[in-house]
Amino acid sequence: MFDTALTMNDLIFLAKGAGITLIVTAIAVFFGTILGVIFGVFRFQVGPIWAAPLTFVLDVFRSIPLLIQLVLANAFVTTVLGWRVTGFSWNVTGFVVACGVLSLYTAAYCSEIVRGGVEAVPPNLRRAARSLGLSWGQEMTSVTAPMAVRVALPSWIGLSLGVMKDSSLVFIIGVVELLRSTQVLITRLQEPLFLLMVCGAFYFLISFPIARFGGYLERRWTYD
Amino acid sequence: MIEIENVRKSFGALEVLKGIDLTVAKGEVLTVIGGSGSGKSTLLTCINGLEPINSGRIKVDGTEVHAKSTDLNKLRQKIGIVFQQWNAFPHLTVLENVMLAPRKALGMTKAQAEEVAVKQLTHVGLAEKLSVYPTRMSGGQQQRMAIARALAMSPTYMLFDEVTSALDPMLVGEVLDTLRLLASEGMTMICVTHEMKFAREVSDRVAFFHQGVMAEIAPPDRLFGAPQHLETQKFLAATH
Numbered sequence: 001m002f003d004t005a006l007t008m009n010d011l012i013f014l015a016k017g018a019g020i021t022l023i024v025t026a027i028a029v030f031f032g033t034i035l036g037v038i039f040g041v042f043r044f045q046v047g048p049i050w051a052a053p054l055t056f057v058l059d060v061f062r063s064i065p066l067l068i069q070l071v072l073a074n075a076f077v078t079t080v081l082g083w084r085v086t087g088f089s090w091n092v093t094g095f096v097v098a099c100g101v102l103s104l105y106t107a108a109y110c111s112e113i114v115r116g117g118v119e120a121v122p123p124n125l126r127r128a129a130r131s132l133g134l135s136w137g138q139e140m141t142s143v144t145a146p147m148a149v150r151v152a153l154p155s156w157i158g159l160s161l162g163v164m165k166d167s168s169l170v171f172i173i174g175v176v177e178l179l180r181s182t183q184v185l186i187t188r189l190q191e192p193l194f195l196l197m198v199c200g201a202f203y204f205l206i207s208f209p210i211a212r213f214g215g216y217l218e219r220r221w222t223y224d
Numbered sequence: 225m226i227e228i229e230n231v232r233k234s235f236g237a238l239e240v241l242k243g244i245d246l247t248v249a250k251g252e253v254l255t256v257i258g259g260s261g262s263g264k265s266t267l268l269t270c271i272n273g274l275e276p277i278n279s280g281r282i283k284v285d286g287t288e289v290h291a292k293s294t295d296l297n298k299l300r301q302k303i304g305i306v307f308q309q310w311n312a313f314p315h316l317t318v319l320e321n322v323m324l325a326p327r328k329a330l331g332m333t334k335a336q337a338e339e340v341a342v343k344q345l346t347h348v349g350l351a352e353k354l355s356v357y358p359t360r361m362s363g364g365q366q367q368r369m370a371i372a373r374a375l376a377m378s379p380t381y382m383l384f385d386e387v388t389s390a391l392d393p394m395l396v397g398e399v400l401d402t403l404r405l406l407a408s409e410g411m412t413m414i415c416v417t418h419e420m421k422f423a424r425e426v427s428d429r430v431a432f433f434h435q436g437v438m439a440e441i442a443p444p445d446r447l448f449g450a451p452q453h454l455e456t457q458k459f460l461a462a463t464h
Contacts, residue, residue: 128311128370131272132325133301133377142324146315223314223359 005189017181018202025164028102036110044118061108073101074173091174098170117152150221157214231280240266242436253407255415255423258433264416268383272303304374305383308390310366312358319354322373344372348402364395384415432456
């Protein structure tokens with residue numbers, strides 16, 4: 001009824017690709033979020049005029065297609081800086097460039113999410129907290145942050161899932177992640193539809209827990 | 225002692241305080257009345273440094289509030305303020321709301337802060353509500369929680385900015401009772417209020433503000449019984 005040349009080894013090969021996708025995504029979301037929080041809070045705190053140069057740079061990262069950013073960054077690093085490292089049989093430079101570009105791309109979106117979250121905290125609450133003698137930092141961490149996180153969480157989960165799917169583009173600079181692994185198998189086995197289904201299933205397996213975890217946090221954090 | 229000397233304050237082109245001179249002694253209960261936009265609420269936010277002033281001077285126990293060298297976070301620990309909107313922190317329970325500042329700003333341990341918070345919440349009649357989230361309470365209860373939250377810092381002075389104005393008429397009484405209790409305990413208080421009966425009852429002095437100027441200040445029986453200023457007479461006639 002159903003026949004495929006896909007072997008256990010091929011599945012392991014795909015799983016390794018999925019692992020790279022996960023690692024690239026995790027690194028990008030981790031650093032992107034840290035940078036995004038710093039940029040977002042900075043933009044909120046200094047106001048639109050002083051933040052304009054930063055906002056402009058972030059807008060550049062948001063508006064240029066990721067594929068172009070990856071190719072240009074990779075070209076810059078390998079030719080201009082002459083930094084080309086391969087080791088452990090894989091492309092170290094490509095991996096680092098991929099993580100760097102994706103982190104900045106994530107940070108650009110994340111800073112918008114953070115700014116929106118912080119802006120959603122009523123100024124009166126922050127004022128009340130300061131009037132109790134809390135410093136700016138104490139107020140930020142104990143009142144603004146927990147409230148802003150609740151507002152920002154759904155968008156942030158959406159961003160993380162988006163970055164995971166966008167990470168498939170890093171194949172262009174020679175990083176063999178999930179989609180690229182699938183393409184390799186398609187070339188060899190000539191079963192594109194079936195392999196794309198398997199690949200999609202892998203993506204789903206990674207995304208679904210993240211989405212559900214987001215939903216769980218959202219429910220848990222609802223004000224009772 | 226709170227000393228206010230010739231304080232002027234503008235929001236853009238609008239001057240809301242036009243040279244206020246006022247001294248509030250320890251243990252005194254001062255109420256401030258007047259129409260909307262008379263500058264009375266602004267004065268309170270200037271006293272604890274939430275708003276900068278354009279000129280003049282405000283000193284609290286000899287410390288100049290708006291001096292660059294003043295540590296406002298420290299100064300605010302002894303000036304509690306409660307606003308018209310109670311501003312409960314919605315992500316914290318009632319107990320946590322009150323514990324927050326003693327823990328962070330005073331560096332108390334969890335146990336110490338909890339002891340203080342329970343004491344103050346009991347004081348305002350919320351001993352039953354410790355683990356409730358504020359959004360589950362009435363406005364009056366949230367406002368009393370806000371009062372307990374300010375009291376938990378053991379302030380020397382309490383500023384009340386129209387604390388009953390946003391409340392359902394049914395709930396005004398319970399909050400005013402809390403203020404009466406504080407007054408009877410000798411707390412130094414400045415209350416901006418529209419509750420004339422309350423002002424008359426608890427105040428040592430009543431100040432009437434009109435268009436950014438303190439038009440009149442006198443003990444309650446004199447200010448309500450024989451107002452000197454024409455605007456005071458008009459205001460009292462309109463509110464009675």
